[in-house]
Amino acid sequence: MDRKNLLKGTLVYSLSNVITKAGSIVFLPIMTRILTVEEYGIIGTLAPVTTFLTVILGLGIYNAQMKQYVVLKDDKKELGSYLFSSNFLLIIINAAFLLFLMTSVSESVFSRIPGLDKITYSPYVILSAAIATVNVFNILAIRFFRMQKKYTQVALGSLLSFFSNYMLAIFFISRMKLGVTGYLAANLAAVLLLFLYYAKGYFSNFRLPVRARYIKYSLKNGIPLVFIELTDQVVNLSDRLVLLMFLDFKIVGYYTLAYTGGRVLSVVTGSFIDSWTPEFYEIMCSDREDKNVTGILEEFIAILTVVCVFAQIFSPELIMMIFPAKFYNAIEFMPVILPAVVIQAFYCLDYFFHFHEESWYIIFLTLFCMIFNLVFNFLLIPVFGALTAAWTTLVAFLLRAVLEMILIRKKYNVRFNYKKLILYLIIMVNPVIIYLGSADISLVKFLIKLGYLLVVLKLVVNRRVYSKILNILNKIRRKFQR
Secondary structure, X not given: OOHHHHHHHHHHHHHHHHHHHHHHHHHHHHHHHHOOHHHHHHXXXXXXXXXXXXXXXXXXXXXXXXXXXXXXXXXXXXHHHHHHHHHHHHHHHHHHHHHHHOOHHHHHHHHOOOOHHHOOHHHHHHHHHHHHHHHHHHXXXXXXXXXXXXXXXXXXXXXXXXXXXXXXXXHHHHHOOOHHHHHHHHHHHHHHHHHHHHHXXXXXXXXXXXXXXXXXXXXXXXXXXXXXXXXXXXXXXXXHHHHHHHOOHHHHHHHHHXXXXXXXXXXXXXXXXXXXXXXXXXXXXXXXXXXXXXHHHHHHHHHHHHHHHHXXXXXXXXXXXXXXXXXXXXXXXXXXXXXXXXXXXXXXXXXXXXXXXXXHHHHHHHHHHHHHHHHHHHHHHHHHOOHHHHHHHHHHHHHHHHHHHHHHHHHHOOOOOHHHHHHXXXXXXOHHHHHHOOOOOOHHHHHHHHHHHHHHHHHHOOHHHHHHHHHHHHHHHHHHHO
């Protein structure tokens, strides 16, 4: 595996993601002050709706595009024909979907979904769906540029979308008093601006003719990926919808804020996996037994564990310092949601099945995870309350990761250091960490937190992990000094 390219990719993605995803945390105190808790709950429900529709409407074709790029990158004409063929299909599907949104049938369909019946169809659902259609093509362009290793172009696009989104949202909400509508309108404007930014660099690669075999290939290799993505999104969406069925938008607002806190952790998670994926495909084509694939993942989870524990135990202090008192109830969700984000990172294991063209395994794993989460949310939330949604999410992601590791070991003879992974799980999920992450703050409790963190560092951070952490921090420091 080309570690230099992997580090470069991770660094560039991390820098842009630190500014965007972690930067969005900087804007959160503003958003939580200009929006009510209920409005924030509506936005928190519509966000996974948008992502859910993006996954469906994209048909997972970006995965097929990544594989075809590796095969056709030296044949610009055939690569262009593939890109045009797959996008031609998506243009037709998304155009038809936008027309469908304008009909009364569409409104009737969405209003029959439990939870969504409490959300105004026009303009909330329509705007969310429109954002999803534009996102489909933005994702394809981003994945294409990543395969070309045009990291700077991807990073600049992310920054453009990020700042335009929040600047417009603040203006629409605080100045024009548009509330949720203003937030969604700003989001739509930002993704359209990103589309225009990427359009020339991406669409200029298209070449005629449209070939049926490329469309079939894209569907065959793309649709199974839909089930992968839907695992996370159905889990996120079902949490909010079931909470709405039995509780209210205020509870969803607390849950959403806590889940947004997990996005800070996902900065490192997403940047690593995004840069690791192209390298994974390349090494698997040359040496399927290379143990660096699993070794790097294990070291990465070790780093995530340390970051997660720090965020879990100090989240009460951070939330009380940053956010208005009306959102303090979000604290109780943090110790459970954060390790769920870490476990969610194991979705990268799906690429083993994709590479071996046995993606149908993922369909069954996804369905199992979805059904488990939905059933236990319905059964337990009315009895034990909102925190159940966080626990079912964590357990659903964990079961999926365990089942994938078992299958990967049996089918492809790829083994992980299971003892280490179990240790990391216990460190993140135990009664002590739940107590330390609770809302009551005291000096004694603060000292216990420091002691727990030191114990975790001793258990998790070996020389290799320590050197990797220092290397990443030094790279980031030098980048900022430039």
